Amino acid sequence: MVGPHSLARLVAGRVHYGWVVVAVMFTVILATVGVRAAPGVLIVPLENAFGWSATTISGAISLNILLGGLVGPFGAAFIQRIGLRRTVLASLLLLLLGTGGAAYARAPWELYATWGVLVGIGSGAGMIGLATAVANRWFVARRGLVVGLLTASNASGQLIFLPLLATLAERLGWQSVPWAVALVILALVPLVVLMLAESPGSVGLGPYGAAVEPPIATTTANPFVTAAAGLAKGVRSPDFWLLFLTFAVCGFSTNGLVATHLIPYCMDHGIPEVSAAGLLATMGVFDLFGTTLSGWLTDRYNARILLFWYYGLRGLSLVVLPFTNFDLLSLSIFAVFYGLDWVATVPPTVALTNEVFGKKDAPVIVSWIVCGHQIGGAVAALGGGFMRNATGSYLAAFMASGAACLIASLLVLRIARRPAFAVAE
Numbered sequence: 001m002v003g004p005h006s007l008a009r010l011v012a013g014r015v016h017y018g019w020v021v022v023a024v025m026f027t028v029i030l031a032t033v034g035v036r037a038a039p040g041v042l043i044v045p046l047e048n049a050f051g052w053s054a055t056t057i058s059g060a061i062s063l064n065i066l067l068g069g070l071v072g073p074f075g076a077a078f079i080q081r082i083g084l085r086r087t088v089l090a091s092l093l094l095l096l097l098g099t100g101g102a103a104y105a106r107a108p109w110e111l112y113a114t115w116g117v118l119v120g121i122g123s124g125a126g127m128i129g130l131a132t133a134v135a136n137r138w139f140v141a142r143r144g145l146v147v148g149l150l151t152a153s154n155a156s157g158q159l160i161f162l163p164l165l166a167t168l169a170e171r172l173g174w175q176s177v178p179w180a181v182a183l184v185i186l187a188l189v190p191l192v193v194l195m196l197a198e199s200p201g202s203v204g205l206g207p208y209g210a211a212v213e214p215p216i217a218t219t220t221a222n223p224f225v226t227a228a229a230g231l232a233k234g235v236r237s238p239d240f241w242l243l244f245l246t247f248a249v250c251g252f253s254t255n256g257l258v259a260t261h262l263i264p265y266c267m268d269h270g271i272p273e274v275s276a277a278g279l280l281a282t283m284g285v286f287d288l289f290g291t292t293l294s295g296w297l298t299d300r301y302n303a304r305i306l307l308f309w310y311y312g313l314r315g316l317s318l319v320v321l322p323f324t325n326f327d328l329l330s331l332s333i334f335a336v337f338y339g340l341d342w343v344a345t346v347p348p349t350v351a352l353t354n355e356v357f358g359k360k361d362a363p364v365i366v367s368w369i370v371c372g373h374q375i376g377g378a379v380a381a382l383g384g385g386f387m388r389n390a391t392g393s394y395l396a397a398f399m400a401s402g403a404a405c406l407i408a409s410l411l412v413l414r415i416a417r418r419p420a421f422a423v424a425e
Contacts, residue, residue, distance in 0.1 A: 148295020
């Protein structure tokens with residue numbers, strides 16, 4: 001019978017099955033996070049179709065981002081309780097219900113219930129805690145690279161589908177967007193069932209870089225208790241709060257501000273929606289290179305120094321952008337530069353979390369840190385729409401985000417100076 005065990009035997013001697021798992025999860029995360037970001041192309045079409053304000057629509061996106069982060073720690077705990085594959089399939093089911101239901105939204109509360117609540121909860125399983133769990137379970141060597149690859153798919157999924165979705169919205173109406181992403185999610189289900197293995201031991205292997213699989217930290221505890229225990233352990237460490245706050249700035253400056261509001265910002269300057277979505281797609285392509293390279297660098301260099309440069313350069317780019325000519329040339333340069341730095345912060349952040357708390361607790365604790373990322377993103381998504389309505393411009397939002405990044409570049413230098421909870425692996 002076709003399944004992970006059969007496929008593992010088929011590729012044995014040619015490639016470690018851990019890389020197949022990475023490829024499957026790369027595809028799943030790419031698509032599921034792309035679903036979460038799809039409303040970025042719907043702000044103007046929904047304004048035109050129903051007369052809803054940018055603040056109202058941004059509120060649903062803000063709720064989506066916030067719930068995606070809050071669910072992350074519980075998703076990581078569910079992986080320990082019911083397994084990796086079941087957790088991913090449950091996530092896909094929620095995404096399917098949310099996106100399919102969004103096509104019938106005719107009132108703001110329906111948009112909030114579908115794309116806000118269902119998609120927000122469903123996309124939580126595709127957050128960074130999942131990437132950390134896969135890397136720690138399947139790899140002893142190349143963990144930083146794996147986290148970089150899966151994180152790249154997390155960010156790129158928010159961007160590279162946007163030109164196609166913007167074209168669908170323009171030519172076929174906004175309802176075509178939720179239907180299209182629902183079909184993508186449906187196509188992922190057999191991929192997960194047939195190819196996603198639970199652990200190296202389930203297919204008769206050790207993790208990549210080791211001959212024997214170390215014991216997997218399974219638990220019969222309530223996942224909510226496991227998530228709460230991880231939070232209780234984290235909040236006692238000053239390093240947790242430094243990681244939490246700086247990663248909140250990461251979310252504030254990426255999926256909250258740029259992914260949500262760059263398209264309407266461009267449209268305010270007369271740039272067509274499809275062209276603006278193409279800029280985000282460019283960021284997504286370069287993010288694949290930038291975040292993967294960041295994972296490679298994290299395996300070799302000081303994570304704190306890497307974060308200093310990532311946040312500092314990002315902050316400078318956000319401050320400069322509003323004062324450019326805001327033409328396709330300057331925006332294209334911004335897209336390439338910003339794409340390389342989009343979530344390059346994740347591999348060193350995960351590495352520092354492993355360093356401080358140990359790899360056993362890292363998936364849950366890093367998921368709580370990701371909550372900070374999503375809270376920052378939610379604030380920027382809602383605040384950006386509010387500032388546009390109040391002032392007619394996104395200038396203040398971009399300046400505030402740039403300043404926050406510059407502050408974060410200094411805070412990261414204080415992280416993990418004295419690891420308090422690190423354990424032997």
